[in-house]
Amino acid sequence: MSFISYLVNGISLGSVYAIIALGYTMVYGIAKMLNFAHGDVIMIGGYVTFMIMSTMGLSPWLGIVAAVVVCTLLGVVIEKIAYKPLRGASPLAVLITAIGVSYFLQNIALLIFGANTKSFTSVVSIPDLVLADGQLTISGETIVTIIASVIIMIAMTLFIKKTKTGRAMNAVSEDKGAAQLMGINVNKTISITFAIGSGLAAIAGILLVSSYPALTPYTGAMPGIKAFVAAVFGGIGSVPGAMIGGILLGVIENLSKAYISSQLADAIVFAVLIIVLLVKPTGILGKEIREKV
Amino acid sequence: MKKKIGMNKSTYNNMITLGIVVAAYIIIQILISTGSVSSLMEGLLVPLCVYVILAISLNLTVGILGELSLGHAGFMCVGAFASAFFSRLTEDLITATYLRFLIALIIGAVCAAIFGIIIAVPVLRLKGDYLAITTLAFGEIIKNVVNVMYVGKDSTGIHFSMKNAMDLNLKEGGDVIIKGAQGITGTPTDSNFTIGIILVLVTMIVVMNIIKSSTGRAITSIRDNRIAAESIGINITKYKVITFAISAAFAGVAGVLYSHNLSTLTATPKNFGYNMSILILVFVVLGGMGNIRGSMIAAIVLTLIPEYLRFMQDYRMLHKRKGAE
Amino acid sequence: MALLEVKNLSIAFGGLRAVDGFDISIEKGQLYGLIGPNGAGKTTIFNLLTGVYKPNDGIINLDGKNIAGMRTIDINKAGVARTFQNIRLFKAMTVLDNVKVALQNEYRYSALTGICRLPKYFKMEKKMNERAEELLKVFDLDGQKDIMASNLPYGKQRKLEIARALATNPKMLLLDEPAAGMNPNETQELMDTIRFVRDTFDMTILLIEHDMKLVSGICEQLTVLNFGKVLAQGETSVVLKNPEVITAYLGE
Numbered sequence: 001m002s003f004i005s006y007l008v009n010g011i012s013l014g015s016v017y018a019i020i021a022l023g024y025t026m027v028y029g030i031a032k033m034l035n036f037a038h039g040d041v042i043m044i045g046g047y048v049t050f051m052i053m054s055t056m057g058l059s060p061w062l063g064i065v066a067a068v069v070v071c072t073l074l075g076v077v078i079e080k081i082a083y084k085p086l087r088g089a090s091p092l093a094v095l096i097t098a099i100g101v102s103y104f105l106q107n108i109a110l111l112i113f114g115a116n117t118k119s120f121t122s123v124v125s126i127p128d129l130v131l132a133d134g135q136l137t138i139s140g141e142t143i144v145t146i147i148a149s150v151i152i153m154i155a156m157t158l159f160i161k162k163t164k165t166g167r168a169m170n171a172v173s174e175d176k177g178a179a180q181l182m183g184i185n186v187n188k189t190i191s192i193t194f195a196i197g198s199g200l201a202a203i204a205g206i207l208l209v210s211s212y213p214a215l216t217p218y219t220g221a222m223p224g225i226k227a228f229v230a231a232v233f234g235g236i237g238s239v240p241g242a243m244i245g246g247i248l249l250g251v252i253e254n255l256s257k258a259y260i261s262s263q264l265a266d267a268i269v270f271a272v273l274i275i276v277l278l279v280k281p282t283g284i285l286g287k288e289i290r291e292k293v
Numbered sequence: 294m295k296k297k298i299g300m301n302k303s304t305y306n307n308m309i310t311l312g313i314v315v316a317a318y319i320i321i322q323i324l325i326s327t328g329s330v331s332s333l334m335e336g337l338l339v340p341l342c343v344y345v346i347l348a349i350s351l352n353l354t355v356g357i358l359g360e361l362s363l364g365h366a367g368f369m370c371v372g373a374f375a376s377a378f379f380s381r382l383t384e385d386l387i388t389a390t391y392l393r394f395l396i397a398l399i400i401g402a403v404c405a406a407i408f409g410i411i412i413a414v415p416v417l418r419l420k421g422d423y424l425a426i427t428t429l430a431f432g433e434i435i436k437n438v439v440n441v442m443y444v445g446k447d448s449t450g451i452h453f454s455m456k457n458a459m460d461l462n463l464k465e466g467g468d469v470i471i472k473g474a475q476g477i478t479g480t481p482t483d484s485n486f487t488i489g490i491i492l493v494l495v496t497m498i499v500v501m502n503i504i505k506s507s508t509g510r511a512i513t514s515i516r517d518n519r520i521a522a523e524s525i526g527i528n529i530t531k532y533k534v535i536t537f538a539i540s541a542a543f544a545g546v547a548g549v550l551y552s553h554n555l556s557t558l559t560a561t562p563k564n565f566g567y568n569m570s571i572l573i574l575v576f577v578v579l580g581g582m583g584n585i586r587g588s589m590i591a592a593i594v595l596t597l598i599p600e601y602l603r604f605m606q607d608y609r610m611l612h613k614r615k616g617a618e
Numbered sequence: 619m620a621l622l623e624v625k626n627l628s629i630a631f632g633g634l635r636a637v638d639g640f641d642i643s644i645e646k647g648q649l650y651g652l653i654g655p656n657g658a659g660k661t662t663i664f665n666l667l668t669g670v671y672k673p674n675d676g677i678i679n680l681d682g683k684n685i686a687g688m689r690t691i692d693i694n695k696a697g698v699a700r701t702f703q704n705i706r707l708f709k710a711m712t713v714l715d716n717v718k719v720a721l722q723n724e725y726r727y728s729a730l731t732g733i734c735r736l737p738k739y740f741k742m743e744k745k746m747n748e749r750a751e752e753l754l755k756v757f758d759l760d761g762q763k764d765i766m767a768s769n770l771p772y773g774k775q776r777k778l779e780i781a782r783a784l785a786t787n788p789k790m791l792l793l794d795e796p797a798a799g800m801n802p803n804e805t806q807e808l809m810d811t812i813r814f815v816r817d818t819f820d821m822t823i824l825l826i827e828h829d830m831k832l833v834s835g836i837c838e839q840l841t842v843l844n845f846g847k848v849l850a851q852g853e854t855s856v857v858l859k860n861p862e863v864i865t866a867y868l869g870e
Binding site for chain 1: 415434
């Protein structure tokens with residue numbers, strides 16, 4: 001029974017990673033850059049909801065909407081100010097800029113909210129699910145997280161496959177130049193991608209701090225890195241890869257915590273990543289690109 | 294062929310860089326002897342040397358080889374712990390401080406280089422962002438493992454555990470040297486600013502000499518065009534491994550300097566985590582890829598600015614408080 | 619015996635047989651041309667000969683030794699050097715260093731020798747400098763030895779690539795479209811250089827080219843490739859009159 005409980009919690013944590021990884025992977029696919037600041041957008045989302053709910057005492061729904069709106073705008077603004085001028089610059093310059101944005105967001109949060117840990121009140125109000133005569137308890141947060149991530153996954157897959165914007169995103173990530181020649185507004189498409197990725201990050205942030213209620217300016221950093229690992233794990237640039245990578249990562253992390261060592265859980269997650277990349281250097285679902293000689 | 298001034302532009306540049314370091318050392322020593330260096334600043338001197346060594350050694354991987362590594366702090370961690378462990382172990386056996394430190398230095402560098410070689414294996418297959426995340430992962434693994442490691446010694450020898458200090462089953466009078474998350478305490482503080490500067494100079498000279506040797510040309514050719522390099526018989530595998538090993542060895546040296554500057558050594562996200570690796574990368578990028586003097590200046594400036602700002606803030610607060618009184 | 623003897627060389631990418639049963643025989647000191655329409659598989663053959671791709675089938679005998687499937691660096695050491703269709707110089711290195719890096723398998727010293735600047739370092743570096751400058755002089759590049767390779771004009775970049783390939787002391791030189799992007803004057807000059815290289819270094823040269831003037835001007839033997847297969851083979855003047863070759867090039 002305890003195994004199932006660890007597994008379910010792992011899937012829940014993995015779902016959060018998957019949502020964050022989705023944003024990572026979409027941005028990577030289109031802008032070919034690692035948005036290191038993605039994790040910190042999660043943290044901002046958490047703080048916005050915290051302010052609305054705990055400081056102002058308004059409804060959690062309003063908190064969620066506000067967080068999504070703020071993060072979406074934030075994502076677009078970051079792209080416009082920090083990344084757009086660097087399009088075509090060396091990948092390293094872009095990476096360093098992204099790291100700079102990450103530090104900037106962390107320090108802004110530090111300035112506004114202080115370094116103290118804020119105890120986040122869960123946005124979920126449905127009761128825990130008790131199964132098998134009380135031997136197995138699944139928290140409301142876990143249920144909501146898993147359901148939310150399933151909905152997001154389906155919605156995103158449909159969005160990319162079926163809508164004009166989604167197809168434009170695909171085209172831009174394949175070949176920016178050709179997409180432009182075909183009349184796709186590349187700048188707009190990139191903006192939309194950042195907007196969606198950041199909006200998703202806000203939701204992931206709220207789900208994360210609902211389950212793990214300690215909120216600090218550095219809350220987003222480690223989940224951000226883990227989601228990055230998840231995205232690479234699944235094959236960066238691949239949407240289903242991000243989902244698989246995220247969930248696998250969450251499960252591995254939780255099971256290692258339960259059965260091996262809680263201090264070594266991160267190390268095990270990273271070790272699994274390295275092993276996967278050694279066997280398949282482009283991740284589980286990644287495409288191999290051959291250099292033309 | 295040799296003209297009277299048989300130096301070309303890059304040799305001249307290197308000489309200037311080395312000259313700057315020596316001049317800075319002399320000036321600072323004079324300032325210290327006249328008592329015009331604050332204790333805060335004096336405490337920063339060895340860490341500055343540590344950062345400069347880290348930046349220059351990472352420049353070899355990132356600037357010269359052109360591979361993105363986000364695990365440099367991990368190598369530093371290996372060097373720091375391996376050497377501090379040795380120094381604690383032999384504190385009573387080897388009483389000559391400099392000899393002990395020299396051996397510790399070699400141990401730190403060699404251990405870090407071994408890890409560098411281990412990491413170079415996946416590096417050979419991976420590229421770009423995949424490589425970046427792998428090196429980051431390695432660094433984090435090293436930091437995490439060090440945090441659950443318990444090593445002690447007693448009359449029967451050295452004991453090792455990944456659980457807790459009790460698990461070591463030490464005999465009476467045994468000594469736990471590495472205490473998991475509490476790290477190593479009581480490391481002899483054998484390093485000082487002079488040693489730091491000497492190590493900075495050694496790092497610089499080694500890296501400069503590599504760049505201007507056939508090894509350096511091979512590494513640069515791999516960065517500029519891997520396929521062409523192979524076509525003229527350059528062994529990519531060999532040179533990537535050499536680069537990672539040397540780069541890691543000097544990160545290890547920085548770790549030795551770091552651990553012997555403090556009596557307590559713990560592996561925290563702040564000193565050996567990926568944030569540190571990123572910071573070192575920022576030094577390299579801001580200083581200019583492949584530019585040794587740039588790495589040095591960036592490391593110094595970026596370390597001093599926050600310290601200076603912090604100082605100013607405290608100073609301002611002090612003033613405010615005085616005004617309120 | 620021929621210096622290069624290729625038999626039944628084949629490779630497929632997915633379902634596409636890019637090179638299919640390719641045979642060639644090149645005598646020592648020959649200037650041999652490989653021509654064919656775009657996509658015929660010419661560069662793929664170069665990649666197979668230099669180990670960038672591993673062939674699915676076939677043997678490549680260089681001086682009696684089968685080099686098929688060997689690693690690129692080992693093939694280079696066995697005596698095959700090449701240039702690339704899209705110039706691949708070490709752009710951020712000086713002209714001199716571009717050649718020196720190719721000389722280091724001949725004038726060896728260890729990394730440690732380099733770091734510690736042992737006497738051997740100075741000896742070998744001096745030898746390398748002399749040899750590199752000698753080669754650069756052949757291609758009239760010695761005046762620009764200290765500038766970055768990327769700052770050379772286009773025609774000189776092509777020449778530097780040839781100099782770099784020659785620095786590895788090959789038995790055979792493969793030139794992939796050496797005249798691409800050159801004006802008629804530069805092409806004429808290049809033809810002289812290629813001939814000069816063959817004569818001075820007693821080099822065997824296989825070249826891919828689209829410029830028919832160059833091909834008919836310097837190549838003694840010719841192989842025409844179409845859809846991965848050999849269409850015609852033999853003496854240049856004869857091959858170029860072959861009606862099948864004319865059809866493949868000009869259409870019906």
